Amino acid sequence: MNDLKLSPCLLRKPRTLWRRLLLLGVLAALLSGGLAWSQRETLGLAARGYVFGYPLVLADLTRHDFVSDIAPANRLVHMPAFPDADYRVFVRPNVDTLYTQAWLDLDAGPWVFEVPASQRYLLMQFLDAWSNVFASLGSRTLGSQGGSFLLVGPHWDGQVPAGLTLLRSPTRLAWLLGRIQTNGKADYPTVHAIQAGVRLRSLQDWQQGSASPALPFAMPQSSRPAPLYQMRGLSAQDFFARLATLLQDNPAAPADSAAVAELRQLGVRAGAAPQWNWLQRQTVRLGIWLAGREMQRALQDTQGLVNGWREPPLHIGDYGTDYGLRAVVAMAGFGANLAADAIYPNANLDGQGQPLQGGRRYRLHFAAGELPPARAFWSVTAYDGDGYLIANPQGRYALGDRDPLRYNADGSLDLWLQREAPAAEQQGNWLPIPPSGPFSLTGRIYLPERRLLDGQWHMPAIERL
Template identity: 45%
Template structure:
């Protein structure tokens, strides 16, 4: 989290989504097949990202009215938990004014502002605004312009991204993995001064204090015996290996070939899951806001491949149950979009789909065109291996309660 913040708030940074502290960076476009800035991109939403330092005082988050358009502005603490999520689901589509308040702040807020208490001074926003195709970009840009951050105090905010030079090239997750134990725990002790652990974390805080890691106190690695240093370094290496292993096989429910993680967005004391999800990518949504299901195999448990043809059939009345919208996105084996003749990277309920006479919906997933008459329901696949992801925004209770499941992909040729 901290290394990502440093990289994205360094003045002059060209990292995607970079902006000064307490300022939004808005993504103005939906990516195409040439985009490889992040894995598993989407064409459903445009992002609005911000990194906040609340140690100097509260920050006002202004949201203009967004009638008819789904959006969410999840707020993440320094431990990557979503602690609040202004948006269509929670606060509606009217204009709102929020005061984001850091830990320990005492003072009066302007009348009419809704207070949101952040558990840590370091806070991130990874906002998403519904976009309905490229022609919809100008309308979304107008919505994004209605998201504003302004300080509520005159206290200066540091513009320094962090101590020493900032690596703008190496991915933050790789930077974190390369830290030696002494540097890692020194950074942990320093950051915990303004980003305290939760009460339920007390047992772990007490345990790491035995290693000399005390919030706000300089970490003295040299005061440890060689045996202690060696044991801590070995433990850190073992922990990193466990995180990497968990990240390769994330905890998820698997039904009919669809892998769906539900225990994300807020982790409690599930530290391994939290670290594994963060290693894959920051900014996981709460399931109440969005559920993503990934499919790599067909109904016969065979890997998906462009040499075959597949169908995803939703019977009448059994479409993905959502309050906002759903989509199915195609990815190659590197988790990027697939170049195709009709420039279609996802298909969903906002497209002009053709339904069967019985009310069913059949999506065609294959490399070659099924013919002009059927292209409305075609999601182009690559020639080789691929996977598809079903995104359900603001899912209904049957998704969250796990009583609705995505049908299996059936091979048809």
């Protein structure tokens, strides 16, 4: 069955995805005898529909948990401190920046969003309900000047007041995910002062000079599983019914017309839950299973890796019709930003192509002059098999150029990846990993230099000791 393994480049092409999933489905049907040949088209439609709709449904689950447990819609929330290993709001949180978030219902707007002038690296990105970045405000686009913006939904038709720049979301729901460079815990007060200058309020409040204070982030006390786990638990009927509801106010882009037509063939229409007979339900269920299986395989596929690292394509965050990439990114790191703002290479294999495993010892060696080419700063973070921070007594989840790292005499740098503490002289360069099970690394390179964007620089291989 190795010839059926789906590479990331194949997953990014819906038609190729369909052919792979169809072949897998036919083989499954022949083996089980439980699927009529007449349902082969439904199988492909279900698989492709799941990939297409995955980020929209995940966005809604994430939004629902946020507004239920953290803050109401249209209110800013500032994270006052770094997340720890208990943080489950979304996968692969970083410990380089303090977050600012808000889930927006733009039908209740318009809203005025203000970014303060700052010499710090900051990024205030707005994602639509499909996880595409429709606005990127910060160091790259605004420099150190800041700005004031009128944030509206797709159907708003009005006059933009003087002093405001229009930002239009293509969907009713939108997500603000902001990051401000934070140089360790001692730097919190400086960052809090910058956060205080980030404001979100209704147009009416802005015109009247009324404030809408941001809320401090607090870990939710709900026992509800994280959105990623909720996605895994949705039945086929629930997934597509939720997708149909969301399509009413968060329409697909005009370029998605073919994918929307396929959803209609499957019986999924905006505002209308699908009605399937027993055989169709089983077929759709199998299609979702096959699609999820292939998405997981794509995350593990070694084709296209460089030194064991998977480098995100430059159109990440602006996917167009690259539905496979969009779905896999949502699964692995929901809320990805544009590559021009930051690049996040990921590795779950060592330099020999073997999976990274907790309990072993590894080294990440940067040759002299080959440190990550960042115009702002860089880091390396360790995550468990599900993409969450790894609990450790030191509370150390990442290392980077703002840490007091010890460089070798020739200017090179070694980072030590292991569970137990290394020798005393290496402990400043030690990144703890789990005692067992898979783990992964994510590099973060903020405001990457052109040589990284042009493919002239790559992360070095991880060496097993």
